Each structure stands twice: as C-alpha cells, then as structure tokens.
Amino acid sequence: MRIADLQLLPIGGVDAETLGDLAEGLRSLGVQATLLSPVEPPAAARDAGRGQYRAAVLLEEARRLTDARVLAVTDLDIYTNGLNFVFGLADSPGRAALVSLHRLRPGADRDLLRLRSLKEAVHELGHTLGLGHCPNPRCVMHFSNSLDEVDRKGVAFCAGCGEAVDRALPAAVRPNLLVSCPWRAHGRARGEVLRILRRLGDPRPVVARTAVPGLLAAQTTLDPRAVTRELGALLARDPLVLQHTLKWVPVDLWTSADPQSLQEAVRRLRERIRPGERWRLTVERRRYTRHHTAEIIAMLAGLIQGPVDLEHPDRIVRVDIVGSDAAVSVLAPGDIVSAGKPAPPAGPGQPG
Numbered sequence: 001m002r003i004a005d006l007q008l009l010p011i012g013g014v015d016a017e018t019l020g021d022l023a024e025g026l027r028s029l030g031v032q033a034t035l036l037s038p039v040e041p042p043a044a045a046r047d048a049g050r051g052q053y054r055a056a057v058l059l060e061e062a063r064r065l066t067d068a069r070v071l072a073v074t075d076l077d078i079y080t081n082g083l084n085f086v087f088g089l090a091d092s093p094g095r096a097a098l099v100s101l102h103r104l105r106p107g108a109d110r111d112l113l114r115l116r117s118l119k120e121a122v123h124e125l126g127h128t129l130g131l132g133h134c135p136n137p138r139c140v141m142h143f144s145n146s147l148d149e150v151d152r153k154g155v156a157f158c159a160g161c162g163e164a165v166d167r168a169l170p171a172a173v174r175p176n177l178l179v180s181c182p183w184r185a186h187g188r189a190r191g192e193v194l195r196i197l198r199r200l201g202d203p204r205p206v207v208a209r210t211a212v213p214g215l216l217a218a219q220t221t222l223d224p225r226a227v228t229r230e231l232g233a234l235l236a237r238d239p240l241v242l243q244h245t246l247k248w249v250p251v252d253l254w255t256s257a258d259p260q261s262l263q264e265a266v267r268r269l270r271e272r273i274r275p276g277e278r279w280r281l282t283v284e285r286r287r288y289t290r291h292h293t294a295e296i297i298a299m300l301a302g303l304i305q306g307p308v309d310l311e312h313p314d315r316i317v318r319v320d321i322v323g324s325d326a327a328v329s330v331l332a333p334g335d336i337v338s339a340g341k342p343a344p345p346a347g348p349g350q351p352g
C-alpha cells in the first residue's frame with residue numbers, strides 16, 4: 001500500500017507490544033508508520049450512559065493533534081450512532097482513521113490480535129483512500145461487525161479494491177529529498193524539514209523516517225534542487241536555520257540496490273554531465289552489506305566519461321543506498337546543503 005507518512009497515535013493507553021506489532025505489520029505491507037506520544041481521550045468522547053466512547057470525537061481529536069496522515073489506536077470501547085460498537089472509523093476520503101482493539105481482544109493470543117488489528121487498520125486506511133465496503137467476504141474492505149467476519153477476511157485487498165488503492169496512491173510516492181540528522185533527533189529533525197519545506201512554498205510536504213537511523217526521506221512538490229539552493233541561501237544569512245538536520249540531498253531517481261539496476265541508473269543519468277565537466281562519484285552505503293563501497297564505485301565509475309576530480313568536481317554522481325533501495329542523482333556541489341557549511345550559489349563548492 002506504499003504509504004510513507006503514517007503517524008500512529010495511541011489514545012487512552014495502548015500497550016507498547018500491541019502498538020509495535022501493528023507498526024511492524026503495517027511496515028510489512030509498505031506502510032511506514034511513526035509512533036506519536038500517547039494522549040488521553042478528550043472528556044467529550046466519553047458517553048457515561050453507555051460506558052463507551054464516541055468514535056467520531058476520538059477521530060476528531062486525532063485530526064486536531066496532527067496534520068499528517070494519522071491512524072489513532074485505542075483500547076477503549078467505541079461506537080457510532082446506530083451501532084452497538086465499531087472496530088474503527090475513518091474519514092473517507094481523508095487522512096484520519098481510528099481503530100479500537102477492545103472488541104478484537106476476545107479469544108485472541110498475541111498473534112491473532114496482531115492479525116485482527118492489522119486487518120482493521122488496513123480496512124480503515126482503505127477508507128481514507130476513498131474505498132467503500134466490498135461485498136467480497138475475503139477482502140479486507142468487507143464490512144465486519146463481528147469477530148467471525150474479521151477472522152474470515154484477509155489482510156489483502158481483492159483485485160478490484162487493490163486497483164482502487166493504486167489509483168488513489170499515484171506513483172509519485174517516492175521521496176525526492178534525503179535529509180540526514182543525529183540518530184536520536186528524528187522527531188525534531190522531521191519538524192524542521194516540514195517547517196522549511198512549508199516556508200519555501202510546499203503546503204503539504206511529507207517527511208518520514210527511512211529504515212536507516214539518522215536518515216529521513218521527504219517528498220515535496222517543489223523542485224528539490226530549488227529547495228536546497230534556497231535553503232543554502234537562507235543558511236548563508238542565518239546559520240541557525242538548520243538546528244536538527246545535517247545534510248539535504250536532492251534525489252533524481254530511485255532504483256533497486258543491485259549492481260545491474262545501479263548501473264542502469266547511472267547510464268540514464270550520466271548525460272547530465274556535460275563534455276569536459278569534472279566529476280566525482282560518492283557512494284553512501286547504509287544497511288547494505290552485499291557489496292563494499294569500493295566495489296560499488298568500481299562497477300559504476302567505468303560508465304562515466306570525462307575527467308575525475310575528487311576535490312572540486314563540477315558534478316557529483318551520488319548514490320545513497322538505503323537498505324535494498326538506492327537513490328541516485330547527478331548534482332552540482334551547490335545542490336547539497338550541509339549544516340554549518342552554507343552552499344555557495346555557484347562555482348566549485350564543498351564536496352558532498
């Protein structure tokens with residue numbers, strides 16, 4: 001389901017193990033979820049007469065607490081008008097969803113609870129993408145109001161619903177900026193990236209952690225090179241613009257991190273080095289053990305013509321290997337911004 005920017009919001013006390021299992025399950029389906037700090041339910045959510053909580057009020061609270069795509073998770077017993085209880089609720093289409101574990105727990109050990117909560121989470125996320133209920137009882141978008149119905153359906157979308165998901169999530173979900181930060185500062189770093197992208201004119205930037213500690217991936221509708229250029233100019237005037245992030249790198253394309261795909265990517269991008277320009281190849285290898293950096297450089301450098309200049313290149317062919325994926329770009333030195341090293345507007349600059 002390739003959602004890069006989901007936030008998980010625990011409301012009213014949810015045990016860490018169950019939340020962790022849910023985040024892990026979502027990740028296995030391509031949904032990258034970051035965990036927000038737990039919050040208490042607003043007083044207005046409680047219906048004292050029924051001893052239950054109003055799902056719509058909890059959903060509203062989730063919407064209020066973040067402006068990102070959010071899945072609120074609760075152990076409270078929730079209901080909506082006309083139903084004794086619900087497993088979840090979502091904006092459809094929209095960005096906020098809610099699931100309750102309360103009615104999923106009976107008879108469930110950890111594995112079954114993990115599976116049930118994942119189904120209901122995917123179901124509600126499907127609603128946020130605009131999907132309605134599906135008549136196919138095996139499809140995750142089938143409406144369930146009993147545990148039997150939950151257990152009968154799968155985690156997957158049927159073919160028709162899967163197509164609807166693909167239509168709702170266009171291919172442009174690949175990040176076009178990589179931003180590094182100190183290992184323990186992801187939250188603050190993410191806030192800084194969001195702030196800067198909004199300041200530069202992107203009303204709805206998306207920033208998420210990658211599988212690599214200290215590395216964030218951002219998706220902006222702005223030209224990523226314009227972002228780093230303008231950020232470099234901001235930084236030259238005010239070195240405190242960057243307090244929680246270290247380096248910003250535009251991404252031209254993503255490919256698999258196997259030798260063949262990397263070589264193909266370099267062949268596609270090498271035209272961007274004009275005749276006579278001096279170049280350098282930089283490989284950042286993270287969470288990738290199949291080849292050493294030197295091997296990767298050796299298999300790629302031979303594909304590029306022209307003089308190499310490690311000190312003052314005109315172009316940097318940059319490969320960031322992030323687990324099994326790789327971001328590949330051909331950059332001018334000024335396209336890369338480092339905290340404490342404002343990028344010059346033109347000319348030979350800092351190495352990346």
Ligand SMILES: [Zn+2]
Pocket residue numbers: 123127133142143
């Ligand atoms: Zn539903």
Ligand SMILES: [Zn+2]
Pocket residue numbers: 134135136139140141142157158159160161162
């Ligand atoms: Zn379906």
